[in-house]
Amino acid sequence: MSYDLLLTGGEVIDPGSGRAGRADVAVRGGRVAAVGAGLAGAGAREVVDVSGRLVLPGLIDLHTHVHPGATYWGVAPDPIAWYTGVTTWVDAGSAGAYTIDALRAAAAGFRVRVPALLNISAIGLTGSTGESRDLRNCDVDLAISAVAANRDLVVGVKVRMDHHTVGEHGLEPLRRAVEVAAACGVPVMVHIGAAPPTVGELLPLMRPGDILTHCASGIAEGVAGKNGVDPALRAAYEAGVIFDLGHGAGGFAFDVLEAQLASGLVPHTVSSDLHARCLYGPVFDLPTTMTKLLAVGLPLHEVVAAATARPARVLDLPSGAGTLAVGARADIAVFAVEEGEFEVVDSHRQRRTARRRFVNEATYVAGRPLPPAIPAEPRPWVPVTDAQRAALRRRTARLRDLFTAPLVGADGLAEQFPRISGTDPSKGG
Template sequence: MTDDLLLTGARVLDPGGGRSGRYDVAVRGGRIAAVGADLPHRDARHVVDLRGKLLTPGLVDLHTHVYAGATYWGIHPDPVAWYSGVTTWVDAGSAGAYSIEAFRRAIRDFRVRVPVLLNISAVGLTGRTGESRDLENCDVDLAVATVADNRDLVAGIKVRVDRETVGRHGTEPLRRGVEVAAACGLPVMVHIGTTPPRLADVLALLRPGDIVTHCASAIAAAADGGGPVSPALREAHAAGVLLDIGHGSGGFAFDVLEAQLAAGLTPYSVSSDLHARCLYGPAFDLPTTMAKLLAVGLTLDEVVAAATVRPARALRLPDGIGTLTPGAPADLAVFTVEDGPFELVDAHRQRRYAPRRLVNDATYVAGRLLPPRLPEPPRPWIPLTAAQRQALQRRAGTVRALLTAPLVGPEGLAEQFPRQQAAVPLDPAAAVREPVADPVSEEG
């Protein structure tokens, strides 16, 4: 049987499939057909030589916001996916019960995969914050019914718990979110930040397999008073609550993560929390966020696992997503591994240096190469520094220069329609056939 695509010669790093080394990967019908050494080239329609490159499963970003045009935070994923290697974008709470159907229609136009964490607040993230200040929005029965009607789309429940979002209601929105998740057999992702409510009270409601995003937040650590490694965080981690990075524009601090690592609290997953306010920095994209974990001492194998198979397992995503297991969707990311050091900053402009970084060369979804796509301009409500605005202008100028210059010179062209064309003999029968009068022309 003929394969559609054969990727050869790369170093394959597939923590979910237990593979690390030189392998070929064959793709057929949008799925992984085989992984092995020296697969036969004659069985493939298209062969891509990846010697010197790193090949991983398509990255799974556990925390993003991709409901563009309908929410404060949303971005379009495709213009970032093609140059970052992220093929599965978990949208973390952009839509609630009131907007899930409209979000479903938007997702149909994406090239990437978008599992959804349903916001416990029916209004979702239309605004910057405050979605759970009115408890009528946190309707348990409505959320349960919404999950039941969207089982193919909803992979979990999202609750933001900080002073601005919940107001005087404390942990009640989270309690309701856990009730919905328990009724539907799903995990909860909880956002932590400013207090009240206390972090200890938030963590006490979580079950094994639930997710704390922004786990290395300096804002949450300072507000709680327990520091980066509070007893409540230790207990939650020991009980099986999963720690997720969730970088974003304010949710990640190097010193907090370093203290947690020293205490044995290693994050389960690395996510970017990519949205309209951190796309231009400080998060930028998932590979940049991954480099920040390399900068604090995690290995490349650990970081790739935290951005592929682990987030897929956390949400029980189907069909082997996040792995290169035969039969899994052929979602693939090709990288150049560049040696550093590379300077990186967290949400508070603390600096660290990564020994290496991953630079994406190609991204495949279901065996198809994602084409380049220009990013959309920032929304008018997004705060940008003067340096960010100038950098965006320079980038636009560079792209314009690339596109307005002729693609190739005369030597790169062919004469598609030669001036001297070979004579084509007429059909002898046509030559003696009586002409048919044109009634319009004869009337004229």
């Protein structure tokens, strides 16, 4: 039995199917055809030796913003996915009821999957903040209609709860988001930030299965303090609220996470909150965010589960997302795990040292490798430091040098159109 693609000798970690150990992974027709030992004998159109590498389900980033050209925050996912192993990008509220059709059109042009959380505000994230300051935008009936019309795309509702976004309206945007989610049978993702409202005020409105993103925020009041973890936070965790890391430009602090871990509150999911303002740092990408969890002592298998099987389950994503089970779409991420001392940084320039880090070596979507691509330069409104700008210039120069140099010399070429034997080119025609 021949396969289209065969990855041999890798260390497969697939929390969704409970598999962990050395195995081959075979792909046929864009789907996982077999996982196990000794598959090489069946033959394949392409065989890739991944010995010494991790073979994971394509990563799921539970919190991203991938609607470039229609939102302040958006980035194009494919040029980042190929070097990060992220094959499912959950767009967390870039679009509301007014703009969900545009997100659908954009998502259709991406090779990666882009399920969406509908913003409770119909205008979505066209600007930097403030989408819920006018409650006329938080129209419950309109949002319910938008979810109902897009059930193949929309998997939840997003609401941002900080004083910059809600103004004087306090908890009302959250109440409306929960009403929409309850009517549609989907979870709510709640962004937390600078109070009011405080985390302690909004947690009682959240239901089991709802998602608290930026759970280890350094700016949200009520996630951790000098006296340890707020009892309301523990109560929500024990009641089934999902804690999502949601790194972002300002949503993650090492000391807060460490206090939560010491109290037994381990994030259920790890997401990057990748957007235009943090792509160039401090987030960079999801594997870097996963490395930060290794730096604070979480086991590698726990971190992998938090970026594969768990987010798939939390959002009830289509069958096959976040797993290498036979029959699943062959979204596959191949990683090296490098050992050394690697400095990592949170949203507040706190540093930690990771002894291991994830380095992506290949990303497959439906069994086909994602080709290299270069992420766009920062948009004019994206703040970048002089150091970031200089680093981007160096990267561009290195890429130019790489592509302008001949790929191989004469010895590496084949003569595609050989001359006829005995022809003397000096005598012409």
